[in-house]
Amino acid sequence: MTNHLEPSHQLPQYPESLWRASTELPTFPQLTEDITVDVAIVGAGIAGITTAYLLSKEGLRVALLDAGQILEGTTGHTTAKVTAQHGLIYDELIQHLGEELAAKYYHANSEAIEWLARTVKDLDISCEWKEEDAYLYAEGEQAEAKLIKEFKAYEKLGIPGLWKDTVPIPLHIKGAIQLPGQAQFHPLAYLKRLVEAIVKAGGVIYENTTVSEKLGGERPFTLTTLHGNHQVTCQHVVSASHFPFTDGGGFYFSRLHAERSYVVAMKPQTPFAGGMYISVDEPIRSLRSASWNGESLVLVGGDSHKTGQGICTYRHYENLEEFGDTLLGMTGIPFRWSAQDLFTLDKVPYIGQITASDEGIYVATGFAKWGMTSGTLSARLITDQIQGRENPYSELFSPSRFHPNPSIKNFIVQNVNVAKEMLSGKLGIVYTKANDLQKDEGAVVTHFGKRAGAYRDTEGAIHLVDTTCTHLGCEVEWNEGDRSWDCPCHGSRFGYDGNVLEGPAQEPLKKLDF
Numbered sequence: 001m002t003n004h005l006e007p008s009h010q011l012p013q014y015p016e017s018l019w020r021a022s023t024e025l026p027t028f029p030q031l032t033e034d035i036t037v038d039v040a041i042v043g044a045g046i047a048g049i050t051t052a053y054l055l056s057k058e059g060l061r062v063a064l065l066d067a068g069q070i071l072e073g074t075t076g077h078t079t080a081k082v083t084a085q086h087g088l089i090y091d092e093l094i095q096h097l098g099e100e101l102a103a104k105y106y107h108a109n110s111e112a113i114e115w116l117a118r119t120v121k122d123l124d125i126s127c128e129w130k131e132e133d134a135y136l137y138a139e140g141e142q143a144e145a146k147l148i149k150e151f152k153a154y155e156k157l158g159i160p161g162l163w164k165d166t167v168p169i170p171l172h173i174k175g176a177i178q179l180p181g182q183a184q185f186h187p188l189a190y191l192k193r194l195v196e197a198i199v200k201a202g203g204v205i206y207e208n209t210t211v212s213e214k215l216g217g218e219r220p221f222t223l224t225t226l227h228g229n230h231q232v233t234c235q236h237v238v239s240a241s242h243f244p245f246t247d248g249g250g251f252y253f254s255r256l257h258a259e260r261s262y263v264v265a266m267k268p269q270t271p272f273a274g275g276m277y278i279s280v281d282e283p284i285r286s287l288r289s290a291s292w293n294g295e296s297l298v299l300v301g302g303d304s305h306k307t308g309q310g311i312c313t314y315r316h317y318e319n320l321e322e323f324g325d326t327l328l329g330m331t332g333i334p335f336r337w338s339a340q341d342l343f344t345l346d347k348v349p350y351i352g353q354i355t356a357s358d359e360g361i362y363v364a365t366g367f368a369k370w371g372m373t374s375g376t377l378s379a380r381l382i383t384d385q386i387q388g389r390e391n392p393y394s395e396l397f398s399p400s401r402f403h404p405n406p407s408i409k410n411f412i413v414q415n416v417n418v419a420k421e422m423l424s425g426k427l428g429i430v431y432t433k434a435n436d437l438q439k440d441e442g443a444v445v446t447h448f449g450k451r452a453g454a455y456r457d458t459e460g461a462i463h464l465v466d467t468t469c470t471h472l473g474c475e476v477e478w479n480e481g482d483r484s485w486d487c488p489c490h491g492s493r494f495g496y497d498g499n500v501l502e503g504p505a506q507e508p509l510k511k512l513d514f
Contacts, residue, residue, distance in 0.1 A: 010333045017337040023188040031206040037061040040234040043241030045075035047364040050379035053194045056201035067210040077339035083182035084109035085134040090153035103157045108393045112376040127189035134276045137176035143280035144174035168273035239363045243503040256342045258491025261304040262316045269329030300324040313481030341369045350399035351378045442478040455496035465498040466510035
């Protein structure tokens with residue numbers, strides 16, 4: 001049976017994002033008729049909304065479709081750092097891609113920051129936009145050695161980073177790289193204004209509209225809803241649905257892996273001196289300030305692990321609580337939440353034409369926890385490609401690219417891991433029974449001699465599901481911290497009732513009779 005931990009005195013019982021809790025978002029209908037547009041965009045996070053905003057500004061008829069509600073996915077659960085400092089990345093990019101492409105990665109993200117700042121100003125958006133310095137810091141000797149190599153990469157690429165022996169907050173460090181001129185903001189307050197602009201420009205938005213992965217023919221393309229069989233006819237399709245809703249023969253399920261990370265929003269005892277921070281040392285720790293109801297908060301993030309492979313997920317929240325309390329002290333935690341991110345083989349997002357041969361179908365995925373800049377530059381790049389304009393970053397982010405090192409190694413590692421998880425899930429022996437569960441407890445159980453997933457809710461009712469993921473048949477595991485069923489193979493997630501929370505799965509887990 002899953003160990004049922006005593007709840008922390010300060011952690012909220014249920015996960016909820018600060019951004020979602022503090023933003024009243026508009027609602028939109030489900031698609032209930034056939035429509036024709038110029039561009040259909042699937043996925044209403046920062047990439048999809050910004051793409052729809054840019055294209056509708058240029059006079060194209062746009063439809064934005066989401067399987068759930070707008071901004072309830074990764075964008076609604078980000079830490080919302082707007083920065084080109086993406087952890088230890090530039091030394092690795094130089095080694096694998098060369099200095100020219102590594103420099104382009106920096107410039108693409110820096111231009112995205114500038115575009116975001118300009119858009120906030122032009123539209124007069126009240127979204128707590130604040131320029132901040134970003135810090136990448138090392139506490140141990142091994143981490144310091146890696147940080148020194150990263151700083152040398154900054155120097156080679158002309159990135160205006162500064163070496164620091166101390167930082168403004170009470171971290172005991174060996175060194176840090178400070179990158180001035182970065183920013184933080186309230187992502188949903190910002191994107192809500194873009195949504196309003198899309199509607200004003202004639203764009204249409206549909207929620208609770210799942211699109212089938214089968215994409216009909218050549219231009220004009222036909223998208224069909226999974227339930228209801230309503231169709232969207234269009235000249236261009238953009239998959240901005242986190243995990244691509246259609247594969248197009250690009251084998252994205254084998255070229256992406258999913259990781260979950262965690263955030264606690266705490267009220268600090270010691271005032272936070274400013275800046276945005278991320279550690280080199282493992283487990284990763286991330287810090288930035290925020291506000292809620294006039295109170296100052298600090299967002300403490302980190303404790304990443306592959307989706308479905310985190311064992312006791314509640315413990316990750318407790319680890320962050322302990323770190324934040326030790327660093328600054330805390331008087332309360334009004335919010336805790338988690339997010340899911342996708343990683344490519346070479347850590348550079350896949351943005352552009354979904355395969356070399358599928359003209360008119362585009363994808364934006366693999367943002368590796370840096371979706372504020374990556375989602376924004378995705379929208380700008382794909383808009384240029386749809387409009388037939390040259391973009392200097394097309395080659396760097398092309399989904400059809402292949403760099404033998406590290407792509408071959410990472411491809412093998414990730415897919416061996418998938419095979420291992422698939423096999424272990426099928427062979428594991430389960431002794432727990434659904435009747436053994438306490439209230440608000442979930443676990444893999446044995447049900448009529450077979451593996452099943454059970455959750456007993458706070459009223460005592462049992463929710464029983466088949467644990468076989470509806471994507472490719474791996475066995476899902478219980479996520480205690482978020483009360484969900486998570487697939488360790490490709491990152492699909494389901495609610496305790498089996499309904500899809502996160503793709504690539506499109507169909508819910510089969511419900512079983514108790």
